[in-house]
Amino acid sequence: MMGAIERLLVSSIIKNMKKTIAILGLALMMALPVSAATPFDGKIIALDAGHGNGETGAVGYCNGVEVIEADVNWAVRFELEKLLPVGTYHEVEQLSSRQDRVADAENAGSDVLISIHHNGSSNTGADYTQSFVTQKNDKIFASYIHPEIVSALVLRDAGIKNDGYGMTVYGSLPGVLTESYFVTNTDGACDFVDYQNGVTNTRVQKEAQAMYDGLLAYFTANTGGGGKGRNR
Numbered sequence: 678m679m680g681a682i683e684r685l686l687v688s689s690i691i692k693n694m695k696k697t698i699a700i701l702g703l704a705l706m707m708a709l710p711v712s713a714a715t716p717f718d719g720k721i722i723a724l725d726a727g728h729g730n731g732e733t734g735a736v737g738y739c740n741g742v743e744v745i746e747a748d749v750n751w752a753v754r755f756e757l758e759k760l761l762p763v764g765t766y767h768e769v770e771q772l773s774s775r776q777d778r779v780a781d782a783e784n785a786g787s788d789v790l791i792s793i794h795h796n797g798s799s800n801t802g803a804d805y806t807q808s809f810v811t812q813k814n815d816k817i818f819a820s821y822i823h824p825e826i827v828s829a830l831v832l833r834d835a836g837i838k839n840d841g842y843g844m845t846v847y848g849s850l851p852g853v854l855t856e857s858y859f860v861t862n863t864d865g866a867c868d869f870v871d872y873q874n875g876v877t878n879t880r881v882q883k884e885a886q887a888m889y890d891g892l893l894a895y896f897t898a899n900t901g902g903g904g905k906g907r908n909r
């Protein structure tokens with residue numbers, strides 16, 4: 678026979694177990710992936726970090742410290758990938774031929790292509806934002822990406838120019854080649870040194886966020902259509 682104290686104890690244990698189960702259930706619900714549809718569902722964004730693989734691209738200096746365009750391009754891609762949902766991007770192989778890079782993006786079933794570059798000039802004061810396109814579908818895509826970069830970096834807007842340097846010439850997927858700022862500009866170069874030293878609000882993060890915002894707007898406006906699509 679259980680006494681009053683034992684009964685109280687057992688009832689308290691059961692109550693606590695019920696509470697534990699309820700908490701576990703709640704924790705499980707919260708841990709499950711959110712299945713809400715996003716505009717990125719089923720999309721593949723080809724991300725081309727310009728140059729690399731032994732090719733520097735433009736080279737700038739911050740107080741004698743060398744800043745290499747290929748490193749900046751890579752860093753922007755790295756930051757953008759942190760923002761994009763898992764499985765929605767393809768890293769374009771850093772092949773020496775631009776035609777081969779585009780083929781790599783197309784073979785991966787990409788819906789769009791961003792070729793990330795940064796500009797260079799012998800004038801260390803030069804600094805502006807420019808994008809390059811070729812085809813009509815590039816222009817539409819760029820009209821979502823380019824203005825976001827302009828408003829994020831607040832540099833002079835040199836516009837969207839016709840000439841994709843190969844990256845938007847080959848293939849047919851909507852693409853844009855971005856030259857968001859000049860690595861040869863002293864401010865631009867020093868900003869990248871800041872990034873490498875762990876500063877969290879440099880041009881690199883701002884540019885990546887701008888590209889993310891542009892992609893989100895593009896796919897929101899083009900749901901079910903646009904691009905070659907990856908309907909599998």
Ligand SMILES: [Zn+2]
Nearest residue numbers: 727734794795
């Ligand atoms: Zn470049």
